[in-house]
Amino acid sequence: MVIQKAAVIGGGSFGTVVANILADNHIHTVQWMRNDDVARSINEQHSNPQYLPDVSLNPALTATTDLLDAIRGAEVIFVSVPSKSVREVVSSFSAELTPEQALVSTTKGIEPDGFLLMSQVLAEICPDNPVGVLSGPNLAKEIAKRELAATVIASENSDLRRNIQEALSCPYFRVYASNDLYGVELSGALKNIYAIVSGFVAALGMGENTRSMIITRSLAEMSRFAVALGANPLTFLGLAGVGDLVVTCTSPLSRNYRVGYAIGQGKSLAEAVDELGEVAEGVNTLRYVRAKAQELSIYMPLVMGAYEVLFNGANPRVVAQGLMTGEHASDVEFALPRCDI
Numbered sequence: 333m334v335i336q337k338a339a340v341i342g343g344g345s346f347g348t349v350v351a352n353i354l355a356d357n358h359i360h361t362v363q364w365m366r367n368d369d370v371a372r373s374i375n376e377q378h379s380n381p382q383y384l385p386d387v388s389l390n391p392a393l394t395a396t397t398d399l400l401d402a403i404r405g406a407e408v409i410f411v412s413v414p415s416k417s418v419r420e421v422v423s424s425f426s427a428e429l430t431p432e433q434a435l436v437s438t439t440k441g442i443e444p445d446g447f448l449l450m451s452q453v454l455a456e457i458c459p460d461n462p463v464g465v466l467s468g469p470n471l472a473k474e475i476a477k478r479e480l481a482a483t484v485i486a487s488e489n490s491d492l493r494r495n496i497q498e499a500l501s502c503p504y505f506r507v508y509a510s511n512d513l514y515g516v517e518l519s520g521a522l523k524n525i526y527a528i529v530s531g532f533v534a535a536l537g538m539g540e541n542t543r544s545m546i547i548t549r550s551l552a553e554m555s556r557f558a559v560a561l562g563a564n565p566l567t568f569l570g571l572a573g574v575g576d577l578v579v580t581c582t583s584p585l586s587r588n589y590r591v592g593y594a595i596g597q598g599k600s601l602a603e604a605v606d607e608l609g610e611v612a613e614g615v616n617t618l619r620y621v622r623a624k625a626q627e628l629s630i631y632m633p634l635v636m637g638a639y640e641v642l643f644n645g646a647n648p649r650v651v652a653q654g655l656m657t658g659e660h661a662s663d664v665e666f667a668l669p670r671c672d673i
């Protein structure tokens with residue numbers, strides 16, 4: 333199926349980027365947002381000054397504050413609001429959907445009640461609609477400038493996967509497919525925690541060996557958690573796993589990395605979040621993952637250390653040093669299990 337009309341729910345950085353790619357691909361795209369001024373600016377100036385200043389958007393992209401106008405007749409609806417708002421926003425239009433309209437989440441977060449990923453929230457609210465997840469190393473500010481990037485569309489529905497590959501693929505954006513919805517989405521949520529850790533390690537002036545150690549041990553920790561929750565760890569080797577982990581743990585364009593960096597410089601969590609002024613999903617994800625790891629007795633030293641720094645005021649340098657003195661461990665636990673070292 334060739335998608336004729338798409339809706340994007342959310343007026344922030346990533347919603348605008350997805351809407352702009354669709355418009356570049358000549359798909360009639362309507363982006364919904366709450367803010368009248370931003371909608372007017374997208375329609376009249378072809379820019380989103382609040383989130384993507386200095387970026388020229390495709391003039392064919394239209395924005396609206398009328399939610400029903402946005403979703404009416406759209407074959408696919410991208411949901412791009414922060415995780416804490418997904419249920420509320422999607423519930424406000426779910427009764428208007430027809431069963432063939434597909435929903436694709438771009439949100440990298442977790443709902444604490446029931447530890448639900450966003451596709452699970454969508455499936456709960458809209459049980460008759462096909463659901464997918466878009467996730468990968470996708471810093472909005474780079475894609476907005478049409479720098480080359482790739483992503484993953486994950487869904488159990490092969491028609492949805494193919495339709496989204498068709499709709500979003502263009503000379504600067506390549507879309508790979510996965511049928512592991514849970515693994516793709518879980519890795520997108522988890523990597524935000526490790527971006528915060530990498531941010532504070534960078535602020536402390538630690539070297540490249542340290543950074544490499546943190547990224548690699550983050551991958552080991554994420555995979556351990558994923559396996560305990562029944563996910564396929566092989567998915568973590570793809571763009572939505574390693575790919576997104578690397579970019580978010582190394583780029584100052586990542587909001588999660590910036591929150592960590594500010595904390596490493598001695599700011600409080602509240603100061604770091606205020607200064608950012610955008611969503612950093614990793615802060616809440618850290619709380620929920622720590623609770624889940626404690627509930628299931630999953631060994632996650634980086635998560636536990638990061639929690640102490642963010643929420644209990646522990647000194648990041650002392651916590652980082654403490655991570656060096658854990659029990660002797662295995663490098664790749666899938667090759668040498670922890671119990672066999």
Ligand SMILES: NC(=O)c1ccc[n+]([C@@H]2O[C@H](COP(=O)([O-])OP(=O)(O)OC[C@H]3O[C@@H](n4cnc5c(N)ncnc54)[C@H](O)[C@@H]3O)[C@@H](O)[C@H]2O)c1
Nearest residue numbers: 343344345346347412413417438439440470471472610611
């Ligand atoms: N920015 C990126 O580089 C990027 C890339 C991939 C995925 N994501 C993910 O996409 C999601 C959205 O991120 P973003 O970067 O667009 O965030 P953002 O902070 O730039 O924008 C969030 C938008 O959602 C709107 N919003 C918040 N609550 C709302 C509500 N209740 N009703 C209506 N609108 C509401 C805000 O007004 C804002 O327009 C996050 O989960 C993020 O992890 C972001």
Ligand SMILES: O=P(O)(O)OC[C@H](O)CO
Nearest residue numbers: 468469470471586587588
């Ligand atoms: O800015 P962040 O930290 O939310 O990261 C953005 C994207 O998830 C990178 O893929």
